[in-house]
Structure formats: structure tokens, C-alpha cells
Amino acid sequence: MLANLWMRLGAFLLKLVLLLLSIAGVVWILSSTWFAWHDRGPVSAEEHIPSGESAMSQEIIQTAIRIVDQHRESTRYLRDAHAKAHGCVKAEVQVLNDLTPALRQGVFAEAGKTWQATLRLSNGNAFPQFDSVTDARGMAIKLLDVPGAQLLTDKPERKEQDFVMFSHPNFFVSDVAEYQQNIAAQATGQTWQAFFPIWWDPRSWQLRHLLIANATLAPAPSSPTEATYYSVSPYKFGSANAKFRVAPDPLNCPAYTLPPQNEKLPNFLRNALHQRLSADRVPACFVLQIQRQDPSKYMPIEDTSIEWKESDAPFETVAKVRIPAQDFDTPALNLACDNLSFNPWFGVAAHRPIGGINRLRKTVYEAVSDYRHSRNAGP
Structure with missing residues (x-):
């Protein structure tokens, strides 16, 4: 029985x-x-600012500052995202010699021009954690001594052009309203609410965005120099709109095999970067590429959860990025790295950030940076 x-x-x-x-x-x-x-074209090539976006941005600033307060390390205040750096390194960004006229825009206008730059490589989380934990990885590039008027007119002395990227081609929120919902859930430690805001109402569920978030939280690469990084949000590229990508370019650097790393160590990605650049003295190479919007395809400006398909618009290489062998991992340099600010609005009009998430960055990045630096300055 x-x-x-x-x-x-x-x-x-x-x-x-x-x-x-x-x-x-x-x-x-x-x-x-x-x-x-x-999800089909055509789409607009112009920005559309929804009502209430400015008020939502102010609320997000307060939430982001609360996260900074929650995750400060001892007495030091960290970023509200990408808090843990693997290192800031010197780099050279060289514009290609044979660009077509349409690709000679902004900092890429002069054939063969070599820009001195600083790169920050990081994990994506709002607080430092072991590198073995699944996470997004970030790369921020700051070109130095860039002539021309800066987008932020109250800081004309900067003379910089920043590109801010992370290791997934699309974002797990569409716009400022969804970002507000997401960061509020993070701040309370109830991240499930970001994707199930009204758990008993399936119409509110963000299942597609949950899948994007899970794909974003990927296992760590063997080294920060072996990942591909995407701008996610779009920018002006002269009169066109475009997204940026930085991808490894091993063929233009000396052949190199990274020795096996102990991935159980909390900072093994920093160790891998140090192994290559400082111990073995081998440079790392990338290509900097753009993907121009084709408005006849489904390549929206205001929805960062939509990946622009390469079948609709291929990436085009505009510059080479070379990180030379160097010593970067010292207390003084690490402190300087922590004090650096990267913001896509640090730059010139030819590469003006566009879309809701970039408009949000303009206010949030600056407010959080000012708050963090004021607290870290000490008496």
C-alpha cells in the first residue's frame, strides 16, 4: 500500500x-x-524628458547619500557604486589614423592624437566585497588636458573627457523612475522589491530586468584587463548618437599568459593587475569603439535596458588604449585613486551624455562626490 x-x-x-x-x-x-x-523601430533620435524626473533625481540623491553613510569603511566614505577599486593606472589613448570624416568627432578629431589618461578599474557593488563574489566590473577613463569648453560650466578648469563603463551591454533599469525604485530597495536591504515592487500584482513585476541583473552579476574575469566594458547609456558623437565599448586587444600587445591566481583571496583582481603591470612589466591593450544609433532600428535613447544589437549597428574602432607597465599599488597612489571623481559630464559638447540615466548622473554623481569628499577631508 x-x-x-x-x-x-x-x-x-x-x-x-x-x-x-x-x-x-x-x-x-x-x-x-x-x-x-x-521592441521595434523606428525610434526617436532626440531626448524626451518625462515630467517629474527632476524631483525623482533629488530623492535619488538623498538615497545615494544614505547608502554612502551605510557603507563607509571605518571613517572613510566610499562611492555609492563601484566602491572597490582594483587600481587607478596611467594609460595612453591613441586615435586611429584612418578614421572616416563621420568618425572624426570631439576628442577623436585629430588623426594619430595620443591622449594621456587615467583609468580606474573596479567592482560594481556599493561596498567592498571579495572579488570572487558575482558582480559587475567597471572601467572609467579620464582623458587629460582636453581643450575646449567643458559641459559643466562651473568647473572650466577640469579640461577632461570621461568615459564611464561597466561589464554588461545593457542596464537592469530603463529610466529614472525605475532607478529610484531600485536604489530605494537597495538602501533598505530588500533588493527583491526592486523587481517585485507589488509582490501580489504580477503586472508590476520586472522579470526581464531581473534576468538582466542576474546576467550582470557575473563571475569575476581572471583579470580586469580581460573584460569588455560598455557605456550602456548613449552620448552625442558629433551630430550622431552613440554608445561606447572598450574591449581587450591582445594582438597589439606582447603575448602574455597570466600566472594562475588564488581566487580565494579577497583582492585577487588587484593582484592580477599588479602581476601583469608591476611584477611582469607587460602592458595591456584595448580598443575603444563606438556604436552609432540607427533610428530606423530599435535603438532607443531613453531606455538603457535595451541592448543595441550589433546586427543593427556594428561597433567601429576609433582609438587604441594602452596601459603601460607601471607601479600603481602604493598607499599614496591608492588614496589618490580613491579621491578621483569620474563623471560622464566631465567632457566636451561633442560627447554630451544623453538620455534619462545620463541626466540623472549629472546631478547624482556630483552631489555624492561633493558629499564624499567633504566627509573625507577631515578637520
């Missing part, structure tokens, strides 16, 4: 699993069909 009961229970469970798989399959087909219908 007991065996018969187990067989019936097993048959019931099998039928239940098959039913759930069938329902999931139908939902997947319906959602894929809906997105295929919804």
Missing part, C-alpha cells in the same frame, strides 16, 4: 512539473512575441 501511495504521489508530482513547464513555455512564447512586437 505504501509503495502504491508513493507511485501515485510521484505521478502527481510529475504531472505538476509538466504542467508548470507548459505554463512557463506558454508565458515565454507570449512574452517573446510581445517584446518582438513592442
Whole structure:
């Protein structure tokens, strides 16, 4: 009798699993069909600012500052995102000689021009954690001594052009309203609310964005120099709109095999960077590329959760990035790295950030940076 009961229970469970798989399959087909219908061009090549965005940005600033307060390290205040750096390194960014006229824009206008730059490589989380924890990874590039009027007119002395990127081609929020919802959930430690704001109402669920977030939180690369980084949000590129990407370019650097690293160590990515640049004295190379918007395709400006497909617009290389062998991991240099600010609004009009997430960055990055530096300055 007991065996018969187990067989019936097993048959019931099998039928239940098959039913759930069938329902999931139908939902997947319906959602894929809906997105295929919804996510199609043409799209606007101009920005559209929704009402209430400015007020939401001010609320996000207060939440971001609360996160900075929560995650400060001893008495030192860290960034609200990408808090842990693997290092800041000197680099050279050389514009290609054979760019077409359409690609000679802004800092890429002069053929063969070599810009001196500072790169910051980091983890994405709001507080330092072991590098082995799944996370986004970041690269921020600051070109130095850039002539021309700066976008932020109250800081004309900067003479910089920043590019801020991370290791996934699209973001897990679409716009400022969703970012406000997401960061509020982070601040309370209830991250599930970012994707299920009203848990009993499936219409509010952000399942696609949850999948993007899970894909973003990837295992660590073997080294920060072996990852690809994306701007995610768009920028002006002369009269066009474009996104940026930085990808490894090993063929233009000496052949190198990184010795096995102990990935159980909390800072093994910094160790890998030190191994290559400082111990083995081998430079690292990347290409800096752009992807120009084709408004006839589904390449929206205001939705950063949408990946611009390479089949719609290929990436085009505009410059080479070379990180020479160097000593970067000292207390003084690490403190200087921590004190640096990177902001896509540090730059010139030819590369003006566009879209809601970039408009948000203009206010939040500056406010959080000012708050962090004022607290770290001490008496």
C-alpha cells in the first residue's frame, strides 16, 4: 500500500512539473512575441524628458547619500557604486589614423592624437566585497588636458573627457523612475522589491530586468584587463548618437599568459593587475569603439535596458588604449585613486551624455562626490 501511495504521489508530482513547464513555455512564447512586437523601430533620435524626473533625481540623491553613510569603511566614505577599486593606472589613448570624416568627432578629431589618461578599474557593488563574489566590473577613463569648453560650466578648469563603463551591454533599469525604485530597495536591504515592487500584482513585476541583473552579476574575469566594458547609456558623437565599448586587444600587445591566481583571496583582481603591470612589466591593450544609433532600428535613447544589437549597428574602432607597465599599488597612489571623481559630464559638447540615466548622473554623481569628499577631508 505504501509503495502504491508513493507511485501515485510521484505521478502527481510529475504531472505538476509538466504542467508548470507548459505554463512557463506558454508565458515565454507570449512574452517573446510581445517584446518582438513592442521592441521595434523606428525610434526617436532626440531626448524626451518625462515630467517629474527632476524631483525623482533629488530623492535619488538623498538615497545615494544614505547608502554612502551605510557603507563607509571605518571613517572613510566610499562611492555609492563601484566602491572597490582594483587600481587607478596611467594609460595612453591613441586615435586611429584612418578614421572616416563621420568618425572624426570631439576628442577623436585629430588623426594619430595620443591622449594621456587615467583609468580606474573596479567592482560594481556599493561596498567592498571579495572579488570572487558575482558582480559587475567597471572601467572609467579620464582623458587629460582636453581643450575646449567643458559641459559643466562651473568647473572650466577640469579640461577632461570621461568615459564611464561597466561589464554588461545593457542596464537592469530603463529610466529614472525605475532607478529610484531600485536604489530605494537597495538602501533598505530588500533588493527583491526592486523587481517585485507589488509582490501580489504580477503586472508590476520586472522579470526581464531581473534576468538582466542576474546576467550582470557575473563571475569575476581572471583579470580586469580581460573584460569588455560598455557605456550602456548613449552620448552625442558629433551630430550622431552613440554608445561606447572598450574591449581587450591582445594582438597589439606582447603575448602574455597570466600566472594562475588564488581566487580565494579577497583582492585577487588587484593582484592580477599588479602581476601583469608591476611584477611582469607587460602592458595591456584595448580598443575603444563606438556604436552609432540607427533610428530606423530599435535603438532607443531613453531606455538603457535595451541592448543595441550589433546586427543593427556594428561597433567601429576609433582609438587604441594602452596601459603601460607601471607601479600603481602604493598607499599614496591608492588614496589618490580613491579621491578621483569620474563623471560622464566631465567632457566636451561633442560627447554630451544623453538620455534619462545620463541626466540623472549629472546631478547624482556630483552631489555624492561633493558629499564624499567633504566627509573625507577631515578637520
